[in-house]
Amino acid sequence: MENSFATRMGKVKKSFIREILKVAGDPEIISFAGGLPNPALFPVDNMRAACVKVLDESARALLQYQTSEGHGPLREFIARRYRERWGFDASADEVLVTSGSQQALDLIGKIFIDAGDRVVLERPGYLGAIQALGIYEPEFVQVELEDDGMDTARLAETLAERRPKFIYTVPNFQNPSGVSYSRERREEVARLAVDSGCYIIEDDPYGELRFRGESVPPIRLWAGANCIMTGSFSKTVAPGLRVGWVYAPREVIDKLLIAKQAADLHSDSLSQRVLYQYLADNDIDEHIAVIRDAYGRQRNAMVAAVKEHCPPDVKCTEPEGGMFLWMTLPKGLDSHALFDKAVAAKVAFVPGTPFYTDGGGANTMRLNYSNSDEEKIHEGIKRLGRVIKDAVAGGCA
Numbered sequence: 001m002e003n004s005f006a007t008r009m010g011k012v013k014k015s016f017i018r019e020i021l022k023v024a025g026d027p028e029i030i031s032f033a034g035g036l037p038n039p040a041l042f043p044v045d046n047m048r049a050a051c052v053k054v055l056d057e058s059a060r061a062l063l064q065y066q067t068s069e070g071h072g073p074l075r076e077f078i079a080r081r082y083r084e085r086w087g088f089d090a091s092a093d094e095v096l097v098t099s100g101s102q103q104a105l106d107l108i109g110k111i112f113i114d115a116g117d118r119v120v121l122e123r124p125g126y127l128g129a130i131q132a133l134g135i136y137e138p139e140f141v142q143v144e145l146e147d148d149g150m151d152t153a154r155l156a157e158t159l160a161e162r163r164p165k166f167i168y169t170v171p172n173f174q175n176p177s178g179v180s181y182s183r184e185r186r187e188e189v190a191r192l193a194v195d196s197g198c199y200i201i202e203d204d205p206y207g208e209l210r211f212r213g214e215s216v217p218p219i220r221l222w223a224g225a226n227c228i229m230t231g232s233f234s235k236t237v238a239p240g241l242r243v244g245w246v247y248a249p250r251e252v253i254d255k256l257l258i259a260k261q262a263a264d265l266h267s268d269s270l271s272q273r274v275l276y277q278y279l280a281d282n283d284i285d286e287h288i289a290v291i292r293d294a295y296g297r298q299r300n301a302m303v304a305a306v307k308e309h310c311p312p313d314v315k316c317t318e319p320e321g322g323m324f325l326w327m328t329l330p331k332g333l334d335s336h337a338l339f340d341k342a343v344a345a346k347v348a349f350v351p352g353t354p355f356y357t358d359g360g361g362a363n364t365m366r367l368n369y370s371n372s373d374e375e376k377i378h379e380g381i382k383r384l385g386r387v388i389k390d391a392v393a394g395g396c397a
């Protein structure tokens, strides 16, 4: 029976992070492994009120099948936010609601990728994109992510030599690295994509979670119709709702809609209605400000703890927003080899290699700070620092 499975299933691995989350389920383990928002910040009471209201007012209608495009007022809310925040000429027709932005990535893979097509990703890149797009059997070409964005000289060569179908990027507080693109890098990526007639997938679940520095406009500002944006309410409201979206030119939305109809007819309409009611009755910006403030403090705690407890040649990014930071160990140390020792010391992280499609990144790891309070962060990094120091002393490779 084993050979009944399609060959493509042999090429895509189980999400390593989801496997790690099982290990990290032990309550004594301080886990920096998941990518979870802080549940203490979920707007439970206001969500309950929204839920009761929509069920009282229109239960029968909203429990019925709905349109594939998504709830109209919610699409308009998303389009209006693009208009108001960035001055984009966005209309609800250019927004498709998806089951999380993860589904958006799957649908994008479905409509664009034939086996063997090239797809450009950052190096390291978002594991969920590697998994979602990988199903469609592209050849991934990773371009180094530097401190302020993708290496654009390398990107220019890659576009000329490899003619990719699209560039996938997370320009704000990237998962896994926490790195953000400068304005110059965004403009340059946009220019290169437009000049070579290549789409950019701009995945932006973290853009609103900036706790330092100035917001920088999306790449779409410069790339226009070459850009397909994906977004999500997972990090600003709650991930369990599974509400994300694609904002793209109409001709792309039309194709995505066919793929969406084939996949699931439409996203959960109860979630969409409840979310819309919540957004209509509450000030989302006030709520996001609370999240930003908390994550800023949690990030500060983690950066400070790394400086205090890790050897000086351990480097970490100092993100201006989002939920992750990226640690680089001294050359020769292998974070995979450290993982079991860290779990024995009751702390967990994600080793860096799954974020590289070429097997690189052995001495790197991703650390999540949004799902642990400051005290846990301090204690967890102290444990991790001890494991790293022991490895350095023992020459653990």
Ligand SMILES: Cc1ncc(COP(=O)(O)O)c(C=O)c1O
Pocket (backbone or CB within 6 Å): 035, 099, 100, 101, 102, 103, 126, 128, 170, 175, 203, 205, 231, 232, 233, 234, 239, 243, 244
């Ligand atoms: C960069 C990026 N894109 C997309 C997603 C998917 O999020 P969701 O499907 O919850 O919207 C995540 C989740 O962590 C992410 O980090």
